[in-house]
Amino acid sequence: MRHIISILLENEAGALSRVAGLFSARGYNIETLTVAPTEDLSLSRLTIVTSGSDEVIEQITKQLNKLIDVIKVVDLSEAAHIERELMLIKVRATGKDREEVKRLADIFRGRIIDVTELTYVIELTGSGSKLDAFIQSIEADLILETVRTGVSGIGRGDRILKV
Amino acid sequence: MITGAEIVIRCLQEEKVEFVFGYPGGAVLHIYDALFKQDKVKHVLVRHEQAAVHAADGLARSTHKVGVALVTSGPGATNAVTGIATAYMDSIPLVIITGQVPTHYIGQDAFQECDTVGITRPCVKHNFLVKDVNDIAITMKKAFYIANSGRPGPVVVDIPKDITAAICKFDYPKDIQMRSYTPVVKGHLGQIKKAVKLLLGAKRPMIYTGGGVILSNAAEQLTTLTRRLGFPITNTLMGLGAYPATDPQFLGMPGMHGTFEANMAMQNCDVLLAIGARFDDRVIGNPENFALQPHKIIHVDIDPSSISKRVRVDVPIVGNVPDVLEDMLKLIEAESSKTEIADWWKEIEGWRSKLCMKYTMKDVIMPQYVIEKLYEITGGNAIITSDVGQHQMWAAQYYKFDKPRRWLNSGGLGTMGVGLPYAMGAALANPGMQVACVTGEGSIQMCIQELSTAKQFRLPIKIINLNNRYLGMVRQWQEMFYGSRYAESYMDSLPDFVKLAEAYGHVGIRIERPEDVEGALKKAFVDHKDDLVFLDILTDREANVFPMVAAGKGLSEMILAEDL
Numbered sequence A: 001m002r003h004i005i006s007i008l009l010e011n012e013a014g015a016l017s018r019v020a021g022l023f024s025a026r027g028y029n030i031e032t033l034t035v036a037p038t039e040d041l042s043l044s045r046l047t048i049v050t051s052g053s054d055e056v057i058e059q060i061t062k063q064l065n066k067l068i069d070v071i072k073v074v075d076l077s078e079a080a081h082i083e084r085e086l087m088l089i090k091v092r093a094t095g096k097d098r099e100e101v102k103r104l105a106d107i108f109r110g111r112i113i114d115v116t117e118l119t120y121v122i123e124l125t126g127s128g129s130k131l132d133a134f135i136q137s138i139e140a141d142l143i144l145e146t147v148r149t150g151v152s153g154i155g156r157g158d159r160i161l162k163v
Numbered sequence B: 001m002i003t004g005a006e007i008v009i010r011c012l013q014e015e016k017v018e019f020v021f022g023y024p025g026g027a028v029l030h031i032y033d034a035l036f037k038q039d040k041v042k043h044v045l046v047r048h049e050q051a052a053v054h055a056a057d058g059l060a061r062s063t064h065k066v067g068v069a070l071v072t073s074g075p076g077a078t079n080a081v082t083g084i085a086t087a088y089m090d091s092i093p094l095v096i097i098t099g100q101v102p103t104h105y106i107g108q109d110a111f112q113e114c115d116t117v118g119i120t121r122p123c124v125k126h127n128f129l130v131k132d133v134n135d136i137a138i139t140m141k142k143a144f145y146i147a148n149s150g151r152p153g154p155v156v157v158d159i160p161k162d163i164t165a166a167i168c169k170f171d172y173p174k175d176i177q178m179r180s181y182t183p184v185v186k187g188h189l190g191q192i193k194k195a196v197k198l199l200l201g202a203k204r205p206m207i208y209t210g211g212g213v214i215l216s217n218a219a220e221q222l223t224t225l226t227r228r229l230g231f232p233i234t235n236t237l238m239g240l241g242a243y244p245a246t247d248p249q250f251l252g253m254p255g256m257h258g259t260f261e262a263n264m265a266m267q268n269c270d271v272l273l274a275i276g277a278r279f280d281d282r283v284i285g286n287p288e289n290f291a292l293q294p295h296k297i298i299h300v301d302i303d304p305s306s307i308s309k310r311v312r313v314d315v316p317i318v319g320n321v322p323d324v325l326e327d328m329l330k331l332i333e334a335e336s337s338k339t340e341i342a343d344w345w346k347e348i349e350g351w352r353s354k355l356c357m358k359y360t361m362k363d364v365i366m367p368q369y370v371i372e373k374l375y376e377i378t379g380g381n382a383i384i385t386s387d388v389g390q391h392q393m394w395a396a397q398y399y400k401f402d403k404p405r406r407w408l409n410s411g412g413l414g415t416m417g418v419g420l421p422y423a424m425g426a427a428l429a430n431p432g433m434q435v436a437c438v439t440g441e442g443s444i445q446m447c448i449q450e451l452s453t454a455k456q457f458r459l460p461i462k463i464i465n466l467n468n469r470y471l472g473m474v475r476q477w478q479e480m481f482y483g484s485r486y487a488e489s490y491m492d493s494l495p496d497f498v499k500l501a502e503a504y505g506h507v508g509i510r511i512e513r514p515e516d517v518e519g520a521l522k523k524a525f526v527d528h529k530d531d532l533v534f535l536d537i538l539t540d541r542e543a544n545v546f547p548m549v550a551a552g553k554g555l556s557e558m559i560l561a562e563d564l
């Protein structure tokens, strides 16, 4: 099962490598990982998308909590939450493809943010699976480059992760 | 205003550190200079940094104090890594201070630079790189606090040389709060109630305890609780001494080389109370084949990640072991009923009557016999350290530990070479106590240079070298599982250990006949009470450790000596 794990940790040098190191040392997989400071600059918020059986996810949460720099850990996917990921994708846009790509971008509510005679750069946000779907729907050989931020997530309503 | 180096030493004084085990070098010269100018903290100069950490670890294991080691940057730090990983696997509280190249050199491949924080990250409870002299005191405070609270462990403090030269005011924090680290103490009362109910209703109960009981100083509470309940109990390799081994309720050690009765009771119980133990593969074997009967498991541990890691637990209790046991006891005392388990004991006595630990005497010295004599002559009161191999298992099986912190060995990492440095740490921290290191001719050579340290500090350690001229544990596996192909499991050209001991200024005695064992031990412990004595005991070359559960098998599939 896919899980989105949110972590609040001390914004200290090395804190990120402790988390990443834990995953590799114990053989847990990381699909995506994002990290940035929060409004309180002494804190970082880290989101990891991982997958595993219930037992594995339980161990991941416990092992994360054990890290000294980690303040709180939440499995967002346990309850209502929102997930978003940003993708920048550069595609070849010539001839009839130019129109087609634009139409697709519109359907997915993407924005074209860079235009040349030969290429578009499209900005797209959404859940990981929406970004996947967009990539699927564009002809593979038109795609020149993709860059994705990895998933960020937040609980709905009064589910708040704070110190 | 004092220097960073002086601050480091002042912090150690504030923490009442008596001994620092270390080895100097460029990056820690300022710290050594500060050490020189005071006499509260004593420095023990080892001969290899690995031994510095092991010795600090031996001190910690034998006392419940935090062990402290001090090494230089680069090779000093990398030499320390084996010691750090060893302590980490057994949750031993240590603070290791490592020198680092000056801050403005970091990242430039400077002389004796290595990424100490990066290299040690996976084998420490936590580590720090101090980048400002103003942070030294608070960092040291945190290091000691983290090392010795919650589930203990080693903490590395990496200090660049320029930071130890810089100056600032010294102010040692009285106590410390960390929002990201708040270890629990009390167990959840509801869970404890559930556990007590299960225990009192059990027909075939079993208590299984590990290193956590020793580390948290809960032997007394455990003994009271076990006696009150009248249940059988087993202590793991790391937990020996938590419950008196000479008591009839004690079934011996469980696991790969545990007793038949302990393993069978583990497999057939209906309620298992696990305390400060982690269902390690050497203890329960293959989890798929663990526990044959329908059963409930209660697990008390300070570390939630140890619970339900290898075996599903029914009643988890996260908390400090002595606190939880006291709460349990209170609830049990309030109950008038006593569980009736006479039938269960009858079954256990049946398993016990197999006498799985018996061995046959021969013309050559049997290693088991040496341990039995060692037990007799030390009155069961010595601190016994061991290395890793067959000798370690025989020491664990045949020396009956009645008290905690008397048995020091590397259970988790299984590090050959710990025995002598452990004995050094234990001897320094427990003056007047008998300290013996049970080792093998392979293991002792991994830190043999420490004979020199032991001479310098006049440590009257007795080295019991069970010399089978084989890397015996490896040979045993090759005999049993590799068609007796003894690939590289023996050494040609062993040193003359008697002469070697003498060369270092110690007493060396070689023993080759069973009838000489007792006399030699007496000579070592009585006549040469104040000397380090190296007893090189030539034992039966091909003796094997039994009983045995092969790796990957279940505890019920024991091989007893007589099966062969």
Ligand SMILES: Cc1ncc(C[n+]2csc(CCOP(=O)(O)OP(=O)(O)O)c2C)c(N)n1
Pocket: B387, B388, B389, B390, B391, B392, B414, B415, B416, B417, B439, B440, B441, B442, B443, B444, B466, B468, B470, B471, B472, B473, B474
């Ligand atoms: C540092 C290290 N290297 C290798 C091993 C693997 N190993 C485990 S037991 C053993 C043999 C130990 O031989 P010895 O010290 O003579 O003890 P014996 O088994 O003969 O009693 C070896 C090589 C280990 N545990 N530690």
Ligand SMILES: [Mg+2]
Pocket: B389, B440, B441, B442, B466, B467, B468, B469, B470, B471, B472
């Ligand atoms: Mg040997």
